[in-house]
Amino acid sequence: MNLERSRALQRAAEALLPGGVDSPVRSFRAVGGEPRWIARGEGAWLVDADGNRYLDYICSWGALLFGHAHPPVLAALARAAQAGTSFGASSPLELALAESVHRMVPAAEMLRFVNSGTEATMAAIRLARGATDRMGVIQFAGGYHGHADVFLAQAGSGLATQGLAASAGVPPEAVTHTHTVPYNDAAAVERALRAHAGAFAAIIIEPVAGNMGCVPPRPGFLAALRHLATQHGALLIFDEVMTGFRVAAAGAGAHFGVAPDLITLGKIVGGGLPCAAYAGRAEIMRQVAPLGPVYQAGTLSGNPLAMAAGLATLEAIAAHPELHAELERRGAWLQSGLEAAIAQAGVAARVQRVGSMLTVFFSEKPVENFADAGACDRAAFARFHQALLERGVMWPPSQFEAAFFGAAHGDAEIEATLQAAAVALRAAAG
Ligand code: KE4
Numbered sequence: 001m002n003l004e005r006s007r008a009l010q011r012a013a014e015a016l017l018p019g020g021v022d023s024p025v026r027s028f029r030a031v032g033g034e035p036r037w038i039a040r041g042e043g044a045w046l047v048d049a050d051g052n053r054y055l056d057y058i059c060s061w062g063a064l065l066f067g068h069a070h071p072p073v074l075a076a077l078a079r080a081a082q083a084g085t086s087f088g089a090s091s092p093l094e095l096a097l098a099e100s101v102h103r104m105v106p107a108a109e110m111l112r113f114v115n116s117g118t119e120a121t122m123a124a125i126r127l128a129r130g131a132t133d134r135m136g137v138i139q140f141a142g143g144y145h146g147h148a149d150v151f152l153a154q155a156g157s158g159l160a161t162q163g164l165a166a167s168a169g170v171p172p173e174a175v176t177h178t179h180t181v182p183y184n185d186a187a188a189v190e191r192a193l194r195a196h197a198g199a200f201a202a203i204i205i206e207p208v209a210g211n212m213g214c215v216p217p218r219p220g221f222l223a224a225l226r227h228l229a230t231q232h233g234a235l236l237i238f239d240e241v242m243t244g245f246r247v248a249a250a251g252a253g254a255h256f257g258v259a260p261d262l263i264t265l266g267k268i269v270g271g272g273l274p275c276a277a278y279a280g281r282a283e284i285m286r287q288v289a290p291l292g293p294v295y296q297a298g299t300l301s302g303n304p305l306a307m308a309a310g311l312a313t314l315e316a317i318a319a320h321p322e323l324h325a326e327l328e329r330r331g332a333w334l335q336s337g338l339e340a341a342i343a344q345a346g347v348a349a350r351v352q353r354v355g356s357m358l359t360v361f362f363s364e365k366p367v368e369n370f371a372d373a374g375a376c377d378r379a380a381f382a383r384f385h386q387a388l389l390e391r392g393v394m395w396p397p398s399q400f401e402a403a404f405f406g407a408a409h410g411d412a413e414i415e416a417t418l419q420a421a422a423v424a425l426r427a428a429a430g
Contacts, residue, residue, distance in 0.1 A: 001390060005049035009037040030398035031382040033389060041068025043408035046394055054394035055413055055420075057403040061396075062210070062242045062357065063267035065323075066316055067408025073271050073312045080308035086300055093307035097269075100314040101277060105251050107238070107263040111279035112288060113302040117241035117266035118146025120276040121204065123288075123296045124262050125150055127278065128202035128235040130294035131287050135177040136200035138192055138234070142183055142212030142370025142400070145204060145239050145264075149174035183209055183369040184217065186224035193232040200234040202262075207252035210242040210402035212373040213359035214352045222258040229261070235284070241266035241276060242402070247355045248324055249317050271309030274300070323407060327356040330405070330414055334358070337418040338425075345425035347380065357402045360384065362428065373400060380428040387424035393417055 013020035019027045021035070028035045036048040044067050046054045056068070066073070080093065094113065101108050114120050125148070129135055137150060145151045153163030153175035163178035165171070177199075181188040193200060203225055209215035229236035238260035240251045245268040248255040253263065261284060266276035279285065289295045300306075317323060335351045338360060342349045348364045361367045362377040362384070381399040388395045393416075396403050405413075 001052055002050045003034055003036070003048075003052075006034065006037040009049055010035055025396075025398055025401065028397045030378075030400075031385045033382070033386055033397060035397075036389075036394070043067040043069070044405070044410070044413045052392070054389070054392050055409075055417055057393065057395050057405060057417075059404040059406055060272055061267065062246060062402070062404045063270065063272050064404075065246060065268050065313065065356075065406045067406055070271075070313075070316070070408075072316055073309050076308040076312035077273075077305060080304045083304065085305055086303045088299070090302070091304050091307075093304045093311060094302035097307045097311045097314070100311060100318075101265065101269065101279065104249055104314060104318070105244070105254075105263065105265070105279065107251070107253055107260050108265075108277075108279035109282040110285035111265075111277045112285070112296065113275060113277050113307075114296070114298050115274045115276065115300050115306075116146065117239075117264065117276045118148055119298065120241065120264040120266055120278045121145040121151070121237075121239055122148035124237050124239075124264050124278040124280075125202060125204065126296065127280075127284065127287060127294045128237060128262060130292075131284050132201045132233065132235060134199055134201040134234070136196055136202075136234075137178045138189060138200060138203045139178060139180050140183040140205055140209070140370075141180050142215070142373055143204075143206050143209060143239070144211030145206075146241075150178055153178035153180055182371065183212070183215060184221050185369065186221055186228065189225060189228055193228060193234070198233070200232060202235045202237050203229050204237040204239055206242065207238045207240065207256060207258070208243050208247055208354045208357065210357055212370045212400050213361055213367060213376075214354060214357050214402045215367055215369065215373070216352065216354050217256065218368065222253075222256050226258050226260075235261040237262045237264065239264045242357070243354075244268060245314070245317060246357060246404070249321075252354075268313060269310050270306045271311075271313035273306035273309040275306035275310050320407070324355065327406070330409060331356055331358065334405070334414050334417065337414070338421055341418065341422040341425045344422065345429045347425050347429040348377065349380070349425065349428065356405050359399075359402050362399065380430065383430065384424045384428035387427035388420055391420035391423060393420045393424075
């Protein structure tokens with residue numbers, strides 16, 4: 001596979017961008033591979049700077065539900081761009097997308113657009129703290145809510161201790177109130193709530209974890225969090241930046257029948273443009289400036305290009321009511337094909353999936369939390385990733401990431417993926 005252009009671009013970029021990337025995971029350091037520089041996307045396919053084609057299972061980290069360069073999205077962008085790119089004032093497309101989100105997502109009684117998932121979750125925590133006049137936050141090990149200081153905490157040595165900074169540059173006081181507990185462990189949440197009664201503003205969770213690999217909630221786990229949050233006066237925040245519009249048109253909360261107090265959305269809501277939102281019960285959202293005392297602002301929030309791309313995407317979902325059922329069928333086919341190839345290769349691996357997000361974990365046992373994910377055979381995953389790449393399949397370059405597919409992954413694409421995976425799983429077996 002000729003990688004000359006990618007190599008040259010990577011080398012030149014390393015002189016200007018830390019690691020040659022604008023986001024760490026793109027460096028391929030987790031798998032020891034050579035990052036590909038992408039020239040364009042076409043439906044389910046990526047084409048790199050050397051002309052090599054890959055079936056894409058990153059899908060802009062879940063942002064693309066209809067594939068790359070989806071014609072209705074491009075047409076909407078072209079129309080919007082003709083009128084200008086940003087006005088620094090409200091424009092009709094913001095209201096149109098807000099109405100779409102409000103219609104599709106039950107938890108979104110009111111909402112505010114921002115430009116990234118990090119902004120959305122950071123604002124949601126500030127809002128929860130302002131609305132409850134409490135500072136404590138419970139998050140889950142292996143969850144990722146963006147890079148705001150408050151989340152860059154790791155569990156202290158024992159439950160009742162305070163969070164410890166998980167990144168250089170995060171002041172200890174920024175994570176003092178952040179408590180990190182194991183995913184799928186409602187008892188640990190209850191112990192933290194009791195150990196610091198009245199201290200917690202929020203419990204924030206990915207209702208389907210995607211940032212340690214795909215880890216579904218155990219039956220009853222989300223409902224238990226709902227009960228505990230209500231009982232202890234904390235707000236339940238579903239971080240649906242990844243799962244929103246993917247796990248179901250109405251989001252994972254609706255899919256599992258659990259209603260959060262606040263929800264964050266991103267990725268799909270912007271159709272591949274920088275756009276995210278925080279939303280929730282109206283009486284909480286009315287605490288946000290200029291109505292209330294919780295400040296948050298953004299130059300490009302609600303910009304017409306992101307609104308146009310998001311609106312075209314949500315309109316496409318609304319126009320295909322059978323979409324998620326079809327994605328479930330394709331996901332089941334992909335999963336059973338991968339499981340057959342795992343058995344054939346005799347490799348210790350398993351597939352965990354919710355709808356069109358999935359992970360091949362190199363683990364004998366089910367992965368139910370971050371400790372389980374951390375015990376996976378990452379060297380085997382790296383061999384799997386490299387072998388797929390060589391066969392034209394771009395899988396997320398980390399064992400701790402979810403893979404995504406969408407409406408552009410048809411029968412031919414799934415077939416081709418399974419053929420490449422059969423070889424890659426044998427390579428993973430070593
Ligand atoms: P951004 O700030 O990257 O737009 O969103 C942060 C975020 C918040 N919440 C959840 C559940 C997320 O998955 C993310 C971002 N997801 C990662 C993929 N694991 C982004 C990829 C990257 O960091 O390059």
